[in-house]
Amino acid sequence: MLPTLAELLTLPAFAGAEVVSGHAHLTQPVTWVHVSEVADAARFLTGGELLLSTGSLLARMNDGELEGFVASLAQRGAHGLALELVQVFRDVPPALLGASRLHGLPLIVFRSEVSFAALTRAAHARILNHGGPALDPSLAPLLDALAETGRSVAFLRAQLGPLLNLPARPRSTLLGTLDALLTTNFNMAETARRLGVRRQTVYYRLEQLRAMLPDLDEPRRQLGLHLALELTRSEAGEALNAAERT
Incomplete structure (x- = not known):
């Protein structure tokens, strides 16, 4: 079976991850991990994805646009949004946090610089049958x-x-x-x-x-x-x- 978001967060590559909302939804399975800085990221999703962002796009959105962005991810079945709080943000925008809570979308932050390449590589290795369920x-x-x-x-x-x-x-x-x-x-x-x-x-x-x-x-x-x-x-x-x- 696919790994849950909680399981991915135990991987060494995700050591600095901090869950700030959506704790009740960490048991959802993750199908893939994407890096995206586009406003219409939701249209590329098929369900179950974890989205990674530096916040470069989110910083240009007003409160209403942030709520709409999170709503679109939730409607397309995304299972998490991870935000790096280094170059653009020092803390989570209140509107983003509120929208994540409203729509039940897990919001994860990294408060120090992290390699998105390392995150996706580790997650995809786990998703593609590594550490899967035991053989019957x-x-x-x-x-x-x-x-x-x-x-x-x-x-x-x-x-x-x-x-x-x-x-x-x-x-x-x-x-x-x-x-x-x-x-x-x-x-x-x-x-x-x-x-x-x-x-x-x-x-x-x-x-x-x-x-x-x-x-x-x-x-x-x-x-x-x-x-x-x-x-x-x-x-x-x-x-x-x-x-x-x-």
């Missing part, structure tokens, strides 16, 4: 057999197909959604709750998955997909990367 013990013998016979990559190709060819971010998002759908037996409301996104977002992603994965509703197909997802967790750094390169 009942499936271990079967997955070991696939590995021992050299069929892991072929099995991944057969089951996940076009998903493996997607760029890292959409691949991670759709794999996480597929995992949640299979775990909840395609309960859309529960899947949305687990992913921390709106139900409409789950329906949209499901249509994308159906376009790439034929017979998605068949039980036998779902079993194969479940095994493939377990395989990506047990051999993510080897089998999945090998499947992408070959």
